[in-house]
Amino acid sequence: MSKRKSSPISDNTNKRVKPAVEEDVEDENVSNGDQEDPLPNRQLPCADEVVSAGIVESITLKNFMCHSHLGPFTFGSNVNFVVGNNGSGKSAVLTALIVALGGNAHATNRGLSLKGFVKEGESSADVSITLRNKGKDAYKPEVYGPAIIVDLRITRDGLRTYKLRSKSGQLVSTKKEELLSILDNFNIQVNNPVSVLTQEMSKYFLHSKGEGDKYKFFMKATQLEQMREDFTYIKTTKHITEDKVGQHSEVRLYDLKRKYLEKEDRYKNLASFDEMQTKLEELQKQMAWALNKLEEAERKYKQIQEQLEGITQQVQELQPKCAELKTVAQRQNTLLKREQEVLQRSIDANRRNLQTMESSRSNRLRRFGEHMPTLLNAIQEAHRKGQLKHKPRGPLGHLISLKDPELALSVEVCLKGQLQAFTCDNHEDERVLQGLMAKVFPTGRRPAIITSQFLPSVHDTRSRGVNHPEYPSVLQALEIEDPVVANCLIDQRGIESILLIKNRTEARRLMQGKNPPRNCNQAFSKEGDQIFNNRSYTAEQTRANYLSGDVEEEIRHLQKEMENQKAQANRFQLQMKKLDEDVKQNDGLLRRTHIEQRTTKVTLLPLTNTLIDDFCHTAVQTSVAKATEICPERLEVRRTARSLDSEINRLKVKITTQQEQQGDREEVVRQYNEALENYKNMAQQMKNLTSFIKSLSNVMNHRLQVYAELKKLLSARCKYYFDSMLAQRRYTGSMTFDHKNETLSISVQPGQGNKADLSDMRSLSGGERSFSTVCFVLSLWAITEAPFRCLDEFDVYMDMVNRRISMDMMLKVAAGQRFRQFIFLTPQSMSSLPESKNISILRLKDPDRGNNPQRSQDEDQ
16 A cells, blocks of 8 residues: 555554554463463354454456456455465455555566556456445445445556445445545555565565565564654655745745835824824914014015115125035045045055065965965975875965966956865865964965865866857866866866856857857956856956966066056145145135125114014004914914925925825725734744644654654564464574664574574575464564455465464464454365364366366355
8 A cells, every 4th residue: 555645643653553452372481381372262253243344355356467257256254265276366366456455566576567467458457346344443334334345447558447336336436545545444554564465575575584674574564664754754844844934934924024014114104194284284373473564564674685685695696606616626525535545455455466476486376375385385294294184285276377378367357266275185184274274374364275075087077068169168278287176176166167258249249149158157258257148247357466477577567557556646646635725715715705794684683673663563463363363372483484384385295295105094004904914923823833843843753752662562572472473383483673773583493492502594494484484474463453464375385294383373363363354375275174164265276278267165164
């Protein structure tokens, strides 16, 4: 039966491994030679009185394997022997039972696919199985009645379809999920070798000489293997779910919080809108009292104001010009300060590069740092003393050379800091190298360390590297003698997938056209521009510092560039000096203008006060009456009507604009509450999910502990029953489980020998080994449950004595388990079986090559 990975974690897992009833074995003194029979006959009810849901009542085959028609075969509720020679149809009956009850083709050991079970020349094969559905474990008895009929059809294409019928033949379902529910309810496990043990499965697990195979058989038979796979799947699924929940919930929560904050801003703006409305009403009240002036007073004051305006007009014209001049001067001064800072940084950088270039005349390593020769000497000494397993390589830029010197800048911009980096074979060498760098570079930036296993040859990049007929890749443009250096740059920078195209226009045309080069993810121009298929970047660096070949030329270039920069710095100083003089001149003019303006106001102020004192008292009373109608409470207004009117108009425009942007007030409040609720709900869901996953982890840890205890318990019980079974023939033996290494060692001594003389099953005769195998199977029967057991030619390797003993043991087991069905397939005649109403024998006639085999059924009561 296939594993359903969608099953939730529940106690249903324990249903597949039910401990068998303890009545099978009563005597626990298995080590004594004179022990009692562990499988005594008991007075049990007859087969007719035993009701066991899930046993097989009948089976019919049509066009299955090489048989046109077999059956219907009617099985008893307890012991059934299917007897017949090879070719009579025994294996077809067992195979049909496995396939019809959900087993796969591989479990039958009769074919690799279902279509192989269709008889040659036929379009389909049919199997019909009737399962008992009575008692307390019956499945939907109100729907199916006392029996469930499972009809299977297999087409020539290998398609499998089911029809599930009631006892009366009425169709109930065609879904395999319904069949799986039925099998789970009855605990039918046709893929479990304890339920159905085929010849091939017996050879592979039981007759195998490997202790690991026997352990696998034990795990598979007890469903411990299935439980372990389920736990592993659940644990993996939990981790995947944690990652997905973490990623998706975080993004979702972020979006909801962002929307909530947006709605909150609009909601808060409603409060500011109310404040603006209140402020507008207050200004309008102030405006009413501010208009408390007479027309005559306004006329006289207007004359005075015109005189004042005429005097101050010159001031108003001069003041903006002075302010503008000052602003321009300050702006230019700021720009010059910034340009001077950039220029000074460039001068300092060029000065350091010049010092590095001059020191590299005698040693090229100094291009990569003043202390680089000292570091390499320290590495050499550490390697000589055996402190390093493999000598680190670096700096990487020192270990490569250009085939084309014109590409120096583009390669240097491409590799960047990796030119000064080192590479180590392992982390121990990395720690040694870090210690050396700490001594050589006590302060400042240290070279990077790349740790990767050193290989003797360069990576094969033919399948993933770019190969253009006109332009080289970075890997193709470099001369690299050391494979370790080449592999490091391939792994870290992917130099096999980067093109070097000198012309930047051609590079953009090639990379950003309809058909960019295969296996190429970017390109660099001669000027260091970086071009992708959808964007490009201009290099800030203009000269190569590490890979240029002519040191003297670089030194001359830097010296000339520094001379130009110094001249430019002097020009900056002159410009800044002139700007300072202009600013001082403008400030003097502005001060003189302000003095003149203050003098004019002082001259006109007495005249203004005199005119205001002559206002008519009656006119004032009339104006007060008008203002009282608008605002009953008298207000002290300190502002002019013009300033109030200006602010009122500005506030009205702002209110109108905000109304248009925010929309309906109720809608804003609704959207805010909705966004807040969604955010709170998602935050709570994330909290609940985190709590659930934590609880799930605790449950899984507890289940794993229970699983380990169950494994020990089943191992102990299996060993106990095995010793009891061996004692039936007065064998002694040992069964040793090694759960850590997953092995099962079985040693057997025929007769009442010394336990020191125990030997493994390989030293026994064929019959003795088969008997021991039967004991092993019966011990597994005792610790697991299933409605029926099937054994295919269990006695094929036994002599008459061992066959008789094994048969007696199995019949005793069956007699003690009347609620369970046993089906034995054997080529033996079984004529010596004891007479019992609980034993049914199905005898199949030998096949007739001209006719199909026919069935005869003896039910010896």
